[in-house]
Amino acid sequence: MRVTTTRNGVASERIASALRDSILRGEHPPGTRILQEDVASDFGASRLPVREAFRILEADGLITLVANTGAWVSRLSLAECEEIYQLRERIEPLLLGYSIPNLSEEQLNRLDELAATMQTLRDPEEFLRLDREFHLLSYAGASTAILGDTVRRLWNTTQHYRRAYTRLLDPDGNRIVHDEHHMLVAALRVRDADDAERVLYGHIRRTRLELARHPALFDA
Amino acid sequence: MRVTTTRNGVASERIASALRDSILRGEHPPGTRILQEDVASDFGASRLPVREAFRILEADGLITLVANTGAWVSRLSLAECEEIYQLRERIEPLLLGYSIPNLSEEQLNRLDELAATMQTLRDPEEFLRLDREFHLLSYAGASTAILGDTVRRLWNTTQHYRRAYTRLLDPDGNRIVHDEHHMLVAALRVRDADDAERVLYGHIRRTRLELARHPALFDA
DNA sequence: TCTGGGTAGATTGGATCCATTGATGACGAC
DNA sequence: GTCGTCATCAATGGATCCAATCTACCCAGA
Structure with a gap:
């Protein structure tokens, strides 16, 4: 019983x-x-x-x-955060490459929707949530365990610093971010791996350089 | 590290x-x-x-x-092992880049010694041990925590398959490996990061392709 | 003979209690 | 007045016991 x-x-x-x-x-x-x-x-x-x-x-x-x-x-120094972003620059495009062939039409539509919604948001917290969902969803087609876990861990450890950085920004100021999101989805739709990986690389790299311009985020 | x-x-x-x-x-x-x-x-x-x-x-x-x-x-499939090697191809050169400026004369000498000793070995187990020491030592100059831990984890998970593969090899057969090791140390000595990273990338990539030619290693 | 259910044993997950470590603050010496 | 030492206490590490759960085996029935 x-x-x-x-x-x-x-x-x-x-x-x-x-x-x-x-x-x-x-x-x-x-x-x-x-x-x-x-x-x-x-x-x-x-x-x-x-x-x-x-x-x-x-x-x-x-x-x-x-x-x-x-x-x-855990607390990160600026150096460690840069290190993580350099890691991400190199491995997230790889992960995306694994994912691209298997992304469903439904997932692509959701990515479009997320990219559009993020543009209208005023709340940094909500932006963070959707941005995370957007990128992790773009990797959902990859059936890799090790690579996926590694990327997820990197996202976790930098989450707080992305939050602090996002709060600094003018909601309209990061138009480039939205443009990149849309370019990424467009490349995914036509299964253009080279283009998608290049856009993603630039997206992460730009964020890394922006973060480095605000060392105050890493004090205290 | x-x-x-x-x-x-x-x-x-x-x-x-x-x-x-x-x-x-x-x-x-x-x-x-x-x-x-x-x-x-x-x-x-x-x-x-x-x-x-x-x-x-x-x-x-x-x-x-x-x-x-x-x-x-843990047991790896061939696909997972390839995944790990592709990861290593991308991040170990990065780690090496962090390490190069800080490698001491003493460490470089030890690397030379390891590369030379490995050439004379007959025992696969001993080769494995020294090869591990060689590569991890080459990263010893990097003060990065996250990157170093990630690489160490990847080395751990593939250790058994490197062992199985090494046992297959004719001790003299892998002369390329030794050549690459010597080329790597030479590049490190003159602090030529570009060259060192390229050699390392090729070293790992070649191993990945070799491993893929022996799918039997991954059965039960 | 093969399949299915049920039971017994082995093995892991969780709670409580005790030992050990590290931090904090007071007291005394210089 | 400041520094060093020691004692107290809070928080963690470890041992033992109990409960939950999974596995393997056996037996009945088709």
Whole structure:
């Protein structure tokens, strides 16, 4: 007889997933300490699954663990952020190449829709969310596990700095971003891998150079 | 490269480190199941630090965890292996570029020595060890954490397949490999980043294409 | 003989308790 | 007044026990 075991999945994964979302939403800025006990009571679990969740998030690059001391939300220096963007410049076009042949008509339409919606947004937080969905969706055709995971990790670790940067911008000021998004979708539609990869490369590179012009984002 | 905040006193790190070495040495071939209880008794510890060690190794890409079921040494398909090599082609030259300006005379001498020694070896296992030391040492000048960790993870996951491939080879057959190693050190000595990165790119690319010619390596 | 269900055993996931480590603040010496 | 030391306390690391769940095997029935 099966009792009401609500089969919610494994607790450590559930907690890791929820914590990841809340960090990505910016509820724990870089440098913030996170206590096992607090998280455990938040989720109504013991500290044990929380400890495993911390290991998962450490692997994601989201938090940094120090033995016998605690866990902190990871903080990047400008140099590390540039490093990540240079990585992204090189591997996201590769990932996109894997994805292009398998993108469905439905996915392409959604990409169009996202690119158009982003242009009308005033709220930086909403822009961040859609921009993330846009790019990750463009990789959805790739059946690669390692490459996809690597890219996702890089997106996670830079999320907070993209947020800080986005808040600085005049909503209309980054017209180039929207143009690039539209150019990218156009290239994807005709399955022009070379063009799509070139646009994406430039898109990331430009963002990297822009970020480097605001070193203040990385203080504190 | 990796900052190695010496958490060596912590059992989970010690166990993870020892297990990682033993997997890299080939003592647990891909597909092998690893039981928490066995590892725990091997190290005279309880299962708890073993569980955390498993999480660390999962992040390294060395093992795969399935909830309520167990841990297996990761197995790659040919497609995944090619994916990893394409990644390596793109990011290891970048990492090398970071490293070149900071390589010491001593490190360059050691690289020369390694390249020469490898030429004389008959034992594939020894070759693997030195080849790993050679390449990772060539990246030692890079102070990058994220990039270095990413590369190290890729090396880990492909270690077993490099081993299987190396065993196939006639020790004299891969003269090109040795030539490339010497060319690489020569370029590093004169701090010619462009040349070094090009040689390294070709080195990895050639290996990828060679691996693809032996699909049998990836069966069961 | 093959398929399906059910049960028993092995193995992992989670909770609680204890040991150990690191940080903080007070006290005393120079 | 400042620096160093020590004691206290909070937070993490680890051990043991219990619960949930998956696997493997056996047996009944077609």
